[in-house]
Amino acid sequence: MQAEMEERVRKIGNEILTSSRAELYLHMRFLDLALSVFTYEMRPSTAFMGTDGTALYYDPDKLIDRYRRNRALVNRGYLHLVLHCVFRHLWKPRREDRALWDLACDIAMEFVLDGLPYRSVRLASTSFRQNFYDTLRARLKVPTAEGIYIMLEEMRLPARQREQLEREFRIDDHSFWPDPDEKPPAGAPSPRQNWDDISRKMQTDMETLSRDPAQQSEALLQQVRVENRERYDYRRFLQKFAVLREEPRLDLDSFDPGFYSYGMRLYGNMPLIEPQETRESRKIEDFVIAVDTSMSCSGRLVKAFLEQTYSVLRDTESFFRKVNIHIIQCDEAVRSDRKITNEAELRDYMEHFKLIGNGGTDFRPVFRYVDELLAKKAFRRLKGLIYFTDGRGVFPQRRPPYDVAFVFMREDYTDADVPPWAMKLILEPGDFGELPGPTADSQIDDWEELPHYEY
Numbered sequence: 001m002q003a004e005m006e007e008r009v010r011k012i013g014n015e016i017l018t019s020s021r022a023e024l025y026l027h028m029r030f031l032d033l034a035l036s037v038f039t040y041e042m043r044p045s046t047a048f049m050g051t052d053g054t055a056l057y058y059d060p061d062k063l064i065d066r067y068r069r070n071r072a073l074v075n076r077g078y079l080h081l082v083l084h085c086v087f088r089h090l091w092k093p094r095r096e097d098r099a100l101w102d103l104a105c106d107i108a109m110e111f112v113l114d115g116l117p118y119r120s121v122r123l124a125s126t127s128f129r130q131n132f133y134d135t136l137r138a139r140l141k142v143p144t145a146e147g148i149y150i151m152l153e154e155m156r157l158p159a160r161q162r163e164q165l166e167r168e169f170r171i172d173d174h175s176f177w178p179d180p181d182e183k184p185p186a187g188a189p190s191p192r193q194n195w196d197d198i199s200r201k202m203q204t205d206m207e208t209l210s211r212d213p214a215q216q217s218e219a220l221l222q223q224v225r226v227e228n229r230e231r232y233d234y235r236r237f238l239q240k241f242a243v244l245r246e247e248p249r250l251d252l253d254s255f256d257p258g259f260y261s262y263g264m265r266l267y268g269n270m271p272l273i274e275p276q277e278t279r280e281s282r283k284i285e286d287f288v289i290a291v292d293t294s295m296s297c298s299g300r301l302v303k304a305f306l307e308q309t310y311s312v313l314r315d316t317e318s319f320f321r322k323v324n325i326h327i328i329q330c331d332e333a334v335r336s337d338r339k340i341t342n343e344a345e346l347r348d349y350m351e352h353f354k355l356i357g358n359g360g361t362d363f364r365p366v367f368r369y370v371d372e373l374l375a376k377k378a379f380r381r382l383k384g385l386i387y388f389t390d391g392r393g394v395f396p397q398r399r400p401p402y403d404v405a406f407v408f409m410r411e412d413y414t415d416a417d418v419p420p421w422a423m424k425l426i427l428e429p430g431d432f433g434e435l436p437g438p439t440a441d442s443q444i445d446d447w448e449e450l451p452h453y454e455y
Helices: 001-029 029-035 060-069 073-086 099-116 127-139 146-155 159-169 191-208 218-230 234-241 255-267 299-313 341-349 366-375
Strands: 039-040 049-051 055-058 243-251 276-292 321-330 332-342 382-389 403-409 425-426
Touching: 001 029, 001 039, 001 049, 001 055, 001 060, 001 073, 029 073, 029 191, 039 099, 055 060, 060 073, 073 099, 073 191, 099 127, 099 146, 099 159, 099 218, 099 276, 127 159, 191 218, 234 341, 234 382, 234 403, 276 299, 299 341, 321 341, 321 366, 366 382
Parallel strands: 039 055, 276 321, 276 382, 382 403, 403 425
Antiparallel strands: 049 055, 243 276, 321 332
16 A cells, blocks of 8 residues: 555656656757756655756655645756756865855856746746845856855855855755766766766757747856866966977986896996986976956956966976076056066066056057067077967967967956967966955845745
């Protein structure tokens, strides 16, 4: 009898979830692959719903109760889980404050859901939510989970305010999330790879097939673009400007101890081979760093960029003991040029760094200035120039006789146009450890108990 009752409840729960999936699909065709991934498993101890990336676990009592009260509650819960997987929250490195990271992920998903124009997931938003969303929009151009987590850390909310955010935004059960450091068994399909593919196909569908802006959410598309952006290793990128040169250093890799030992045994004190006293290394030698100091470029971002570059260059494995690096500050004209020849000078420059210039953006003066330095033989072998900017400017028409890369800092995650002869690297503030918004007290002043969604 008990088994028959459980099977009946399971059948009702599965029918509710299947109906919810069908309703979501009718309104959002670009979610067809994402909605079809989950299998359904009944878990009475679940806090409403949860997922591990392959199955959807649910508490049947909570599911049926929400379905009776408002079908949109189930639809939102289902889509909330799907979006967690689309944005790969389940497999991202856990933050130091796990509970705060879980909250940030839920806030990001609810922000997207509240921006969807579809009746199937629409609920009346509380004034508390709208007040908090105003804070998100003021501080984050694209409210991702990572950005929200950093913002909440900055706010240093008291326990009562944090609990109110938990009651308002915590929706699903994250206890099913896999350990991000645990690798799947050899030969087993990777749920994360599956969701990587689904997310990219979903982005393509939204950008091509679903062109009517009234039929899709701009907030959702923005976050999908951010998540699917290719990540760059800035340290490896800098190595593109390294040159091959011999330096005085024992090359133990090419040393054969067999001949050394044989000679010592045969002659007593004369090895037949010794380690080479020089070795070839690929490191940075002649280099130009141009920094856009125009009004469009934040001084905080410039400082973060230079600090990150300094952390790479001060590594003895990245540049020779004697280098020839010019750090140029410029806007529509060259404002300063500091020559760096060793790590001590680089460290001194960073400790006393001052931003000079506050005009427009024009890239051409820097290239003309570097051409003058080349004519004066200021470089032995200039490998390249890296230009840090976050704005648009006028590019040179001709390719210079060295490699050029433009590093764009884009908090809005938009693309940037560069000439075909230049390399392009688009970074976000988090890639430099930079905070996505200004340090300030919370902009939420009204923290009294307000009505909230009941999931």
